[in-house]
Structure formats: structure tokens, C-alpha cells
Amino acid sequence: MRVTLNRDAARCENCALVVPRVAVPGAPRAPRPGAPRRTPPAWIPWLVAVVISLLIGVESANAQNPYNVTVNVTELSRIFTELYGPEGLVVNSQAALAGGVSHSAHFNSAFESEFSQFGTALTGQIVSLPLPAPASGFTYEFDASLGVFTRSTSTFGPILSERAETIGARRVSFGFAYQRLAFDSIEGMDLQSIPAVFTHDNAELRGGREDVITTVNSIDSEVTRSAGFITYGVTNNFDVSVAIPYIAADIVVTSDATVRRIGTTIPEIHFFRAADDGIGDRRLFTAFGHASGIGDIAVRLKQVIKKGQTHGFALGLDLRLPTGDERNLLGTGAPGVQPFAAWSADYGVFSPHINLGYQWNGSSILAGDLDAGIAADLPDVGAYALGAVLAIHPRVTVALDVLGRYIIDTPIVRREEFHALDGRSVFPNIAFESGDINELSSAVGLKINLAGRLLLNANLLVALNDSGLRDKISPLVGIEYAF
Amino acid sequence: MIRSYEQAIETKDIGLYRSIRTNLTRAAETVLTNSFRQIDSQEIEIRVENLRIEGRTATARLTRRDTLVISGRRDVRNSTQTMKFEKTDTGWLIAE
Numbered sequence: 001m002r003v004t005l006n007r008d009a010a011r012c013e014n015c016a017l018v019v020p021r022v023a024v025p026g027a028p029r030a031p032r033p034g035a036p037r038r039t040p041p042a043w044i045p046w047l048v049a050v051v052i053s054l055l056i057g058v059e060s061a062n063a064q065n066p067y068n069v070t071v072n073v074t075e076l077s078r079i080f081t082e083l084y085g086p087e088g089l090v091v092n093s094q095a096a097l098a099g100g101v102s103h104s105a106h107f108n109s110a111f112e113s114e115f116s117q118f119g120t121a122l123t124g125q126i127v128s129l130p131l132p133a134p135a136s137g138f139t140y141e142f143d144a145s146l147g148v149f150t151r152s153t154s155t156f157g158p159i160l161s162e163r164a165e166t167i168g169a170r171r172v173s174f175g176f177a178y179q180r181l182a183f184d185s186i187e188g189m190d191l192q193s194i195p196a197v198f199t200h201d202n203a204e205l206r207g208g209r210e211d212v213i214t215t216v217n218s219i220d221s222e223v224t225r226s227a228g229f230i231t232y233g234v235t236n237n238f239d240v241s242v243a244i245p246y247i248a249a250d251i252v253v254t255s256d257a258t259v260r261r262i263g264t265t266i267p268e269i270h271f272f273r274a275a276d277d278g279i280g281d282r283r284l285f286t287a288f289g290h291a292s293g294i295g296d297i298a299v300r301l302k303q304v305i306k307k308g309q310t311h312g313f314a315l316g317l318d319l320r321l322p323t324g325d326e327r328n329l330l331g332t333g334a335p336g337v338q339p340f341a342a343w344s345a346d347y348g349v350f351s352p353h354i355n356l357g358y359q360w361n362g363s364s365i366l367a368g369d370l371d372a373g374i375a376a377d378l379p380d381v382g383a384y385a386l387g388a389v390l391a392i393h394p395r396v397t398v399a400l401d402v403l404g405r406y407i408i409d410t411p412i413v414r415r416e417e418f419h420a421l422d423g424r425s426v427f428p429n430i431a432f433e434s435g436d437i438n439e440l441s442s443a444v445g446l447k448i449n450l451a452g453r454l455l456l457n458a459n460l461l462v463a464l465n466d467s468g469l470r471d472k473i474s475p476l477v478g479i480e481y482a483f
Numbered sequence: 484m485i486r487s488y489e490q491a492i493e494t495k496d497i498g499l500y501r502s503i504r505t506n507l508t509r510a511a512e513t514v515l516t517n518s519f520r521q522i523d524s525q526e527i528e529i530r531v532e533n534l535r536i537e538g539r540t541a542t543a544r545l546t547r548r549d550t551l552v553i554s555g556r557r558d559v560r561n562s563t564q565t566m567k568f569e570k571t572d573t574g575w576l577i578a579e
Binding site: 140142143144145146147148149150151154394452453483 | 488492511514515517518519520521522525547549551553555556558560562564565566579
């Protein structure tokens with residue numbers, strides 16, 4: 001963890017506090033004794049009064065500026081646990097305990113301790129981004145009845161799902177895809193305003209321990225995935241694909257904390273040191289980090305089982321290798337195996353398809369205890385897709401899909417009300433529970449045959465519901481070339 | 484007949500193809516048109532492995548070597564094909 005200080009810091013407390021410098025306006029000076037007095041014009045007192053009131057307003061506003069404690073985390077997975085510093089959320093206190101020991105009030109919340117599961121959700125999203133399926137539209141088959149060769153399909157295939165066709169024996173297809181995710185919500189909650197209430201250690205002892213800290217938290221997380229992929233047709237009916245992703249992740253978490261004095265009346269017991277060195281009730285905590293590197297490498301095997309005149313059926317196996325650094329949220333930290341089935345049909349320019357799969361995941365510290373290094377099972381995922389591809393031009397294919405991920409037994413954050421021990425005060429809060437979630441998305445994309453066997457892929461992945469960690473719209477662009 | 488068949492495909496001549504296969508359906512003609520459009524060029528070497536004539540019908544088993552150029556890429560394919568012919572008043576035509 002590296003704590004950074006603002007250049008404008010006027011005071012540093014515990015070397016972790018950043019204080020905006022407060023420009024205090026000077027008060028009007030008293031006239032020197034004996035100085036000649038001039039009668040000012042009548043409008044001057046009014047102007048002075050207005051200026052003074054404005055300046056007092058500015059001073060007052062500046063005095064309310066809270067410290068901003070900023071932390072640059074070196075491991076993205078720890079961004080929530082390091083947000084409030086190594087000791088967690090501790091407020092200032094001038095109260096002395098019996099024996100003269102100074103009081104150090106520590107407050108706890110599920111946000112700090114359990115929101116690290118955000119990392120599981122985030123990496124789950126990264127690895128769930130399907131790789132563009134290799135186009136089999138460049139495969140030509142012999143039509144024995146007419147004695148000519150025709151394209152095996154009229155379309156270039158789906159973008160984020162699979163169809164049954166393979167690319168053909170000894171054929172090679174390689175490409176590159178760039179995807180960007182900027183997460184907007186989790187379980188329908190705006191990531192810019194997640195409420196969380198921190199309660200005092202041993203709050204059940206009542207008294208001053210009834211005080212709580214309420215926080216409003218914003219999480220800005222942007223992930224880009226650049227992936228190179230290659231597919232080789234081992235036989236006419238068996239493909240092997242490998243995808244190597246490069247992940248770049250940036251996360252900034254800001255927590256705006258306010259002391260709520262439920263069980264105390266004296267501010268000195270629980271307070272945040274204010275920018276003017278006074279006793280305040282607010283403080284900002286910011287943690288940010290960046291990481292980039294190789295993500296989890298994926299290997300896909302696909303075998304055509306049945307190939308009819310108009311439809312086909314294939315079985316496949318996706319293997320995910322834990323090559324990404326899970327401590328920096330570049331990978332899941334666990335192997336994954338996903339058998340899947342793909343059915344597709346070809347009715348001239350219209351090709352529907354259905355995919356079904358089930359992903360078993362191994363254990364990762366992201367789902368366990370980061371501090372203790374204890375791994376726990378990542379949730380398994382059922383994956384499904386229903387879509388169609390439409391050839392609107394010999395060189396242009398439109399791909400439409402509804403994609404689903406059914407995540408089994410995963411931590412789910414939900415909004416709740418926190419009722420303080422005084423029985424009157426109520427604050428918005430979050431809580432965690434385990435359950436299943438069904439993330440539903442749609443994909444709309446184009447495959448454009450630019451020249452020869454070169455394809456340009458463009459796709460938008462649009463969230464259809466609020467379940468899970470979601471980006472409303474995730475763009476993808478890519479190119480692909482088939483030999 | 485088989486030489487005309489070769490020529491129709493190599494020169495992408497739908498008219499010639501239709502003249503030797505008069506029962507061409509609309510769907511089959513679309514397949515032919517698409518093939519001719521998708522493939523830059525095609526050279527065919529056909530060898531008749533077996534020919535059996537029974538009255539006004541005949542069956543030929545062929546091996547063929549197609550040299551295709553698709554999107555600038557040359558591709559050689561070897562395949563076998565069985566063709567059936569029928570004799571009409573104007574001569575032999577491809578039946579299927």
C-alpha cells in the first residue's frame with residue numbers, strides 16, 4: 001500500500017491525510033488612530049457587506065472540506081480492505097479510557113470486509129466475455145449434385161456465441177478482439193452511490209458505541225481486454241482454438257464517511273479531524289489502483305457430432321487456465337472447465353443457433369480470504385445463448401444473440417435499511433447473502449468481409465437486466481483472418 | 484457432354500449449364516449463381532472411371548480434380564462424383 005499526499009496538503013496527520021489548503025479571506029482592518037477619515041459613498045457599505053458575506057460563505061464552505069485520505073493500492077483485489085487504511089475505519093477521539101489509555105474507535109462494515117467479493121464478480125465478468133467465434137463462412141464444400149463448390153454457410157457466423165460448423169481441415173483462422181467494460185451497477189445498485197453503515201466495535205454495549213459511521217461509496221472500474229486468438233481445423237469436423245487475453249484494469253473507490261452521533265452528545269468522542277483542524281464529522285477515503293497483464297488463457301475444443309443438410313450439432317470443451325494474476329484481478333486464480341453444446345441451422349441467409357454450457361470452477365483466493373491466503377470455490381456458471389445470424393449482403397453479416405449466465409451460489413449484495421440502536425435513526429445500508437443470479441444480455445454485431453478473407457467484427461453487448469455486476473453497454477471491435 | 488459440363492463451370496456460363504441440364508430448379512440455379520460469384524476461378528480435370536449405358540440412360544462415375552481460386556487463394560480439391568444422363572431427341576442431357 002502506498003499513501004499519497006496532495007501537494008496542497010496543509011497538514012498531515014498520521015501521514016495519511018490530505019487537506020485542501022484553505023484560503024482564509026482577511027477581515028476588514030480597523031483604521032489607524034489619527035488617520036484622516038473620509039466619508040465613503042453610500043453604496044460602499046452595501047458592497048462591503050455583500051463581499052464580506054460572500055467571503056464568509058467561501059470560508060465556511062472551505063472549512064467544511066473534509067480530509068481526503070488517498071491510497072494507491074498495489075494489489076487491486078485489496079482495494080476495499082485497504083480503502084480505510086491498515087487499521088480499517090478508525091475515527092479520531094479525544095476521550096480517554098480508564099487508566100489514561102486513549103480511545104481508538106474502530107468501526108466495521110460488510111462493505112469493507114465482504115465487498116472484496118466485488119473482485120470475484122469483476123474477474124468473473126472478464127473471463128465470461130466470450131471470444132469471437134471463428135468464422136466458418138470461408139469454408140467451401142463440394143456440392144456433388146451440381147458439381148460446384150459453395151460456401152458451407154451463407155453467413156460469417158455469430159460473434160459472441162458458437163455455431164456447430166467448424167472451419168475445415170488444416171484451416172487456420174486468427175484474429176484480435178478488443179473489449180471494454182466500465183461497470184455501472186451491481187444488483188441494480190448504482191456503483192456511484194453504494195451506501196454502507198459502519199458500526200462501532202462491541203456496539204451491543206450501547207452508550208457511545210451506538211454511534212455509527214454512514215458512508216456513500218462510489219466505485220469506478222474500467223477493464224479492457226485485448227485478446228489474440230487462433231483456431232486450427234485439425235480435421236473437417238474438429239477445431240482447436242486458443243485465446244490469450246491481455247487485461248488492463250483501473251479501479252477507483254471513494255468513500256464519503258460521516259459520523260452519526262447516536263449514543264454520544266460530545267463531538268470529541270467520535271469525530272473526523274476537519275480541514276481547519278477542528279472537530280468535523282466527515283472524511284473522504286479514496287483508494288485507486290491499476291494493473292495490466294496476461295489474463296486467463298482459454299482453450300476451446302469443438303467436435304461436430306452431426307452435420308445435416310440444413311443443420312448441425314457440435315459438442316465442445318472450454319478450458320480456462322489460471323494464468324492471470326488474481327491478486328490484481330487479471331484472472332480468476334482458478335482453473336475452469338466448461339463443456340458445451342452448439343446447435344445451428346442454415347436456411348440460406350438466415351442461420352439460427354443455440355448454445356448451452358456449464359462451467360465448473362476451481363478454488364481461488366478471490367472467493368476465499370485474501371489476507372490468510374485461503375482459497376474457496378468460485379461459483380459455477382450455467383451459460384446459454386440463443387441467437388441468429390443474418391446475411392444482409394454477401395460481405396456483411398448481422399449477428400443477434402441473447403446471452404445468459406446463471407451464476408450458482410454466489411455472494412449477492414442487496415440494499416437494506418440500518419436501524420440504529422436508538423430505535424429512531426434509519427440509514428441506507430447494504431448486506432450480503434448467498435444465492436443464484438441470472439445475468440441476461442443481448443449482443444448485436446456485424447461481421448464485415450473487408451477484403452479476401454479478412455473480417456471486421458463489431459459488437460455491442462447490452463445488459464438486459466440488473467443482476468450481477470453490469471456494464472450497460474460493452475463494445476467490441478476485432479479483426480479476423482482465415483487461411 | 485462432360486466437356487460441356489466442365490466448360491460451363493469453368494467459364495461460369497449458367498446458360499450453357501442449363502442447356503445440358505434442363506431440369507435445373509430455381510433453387511439449384513441460385514446455388515450455381517452463388518458459387519460462380521464466390522469463386523474467382525475454377526479449373527476442372529475430369530476422368531471417367533466407369534460408364535454404364537442402359538438404353539436411354541447412362542451412369543458415369545467420375546474422379547475430378549478442381550483447382551479453385553477463392554479470395555486470391557489457390558486450393559486444389561480431389562473428389563468423386565456420380566452423374567446420371569438421359570438421352571433425349573436432341574441428345575444426351577444431365578439427369579442428376
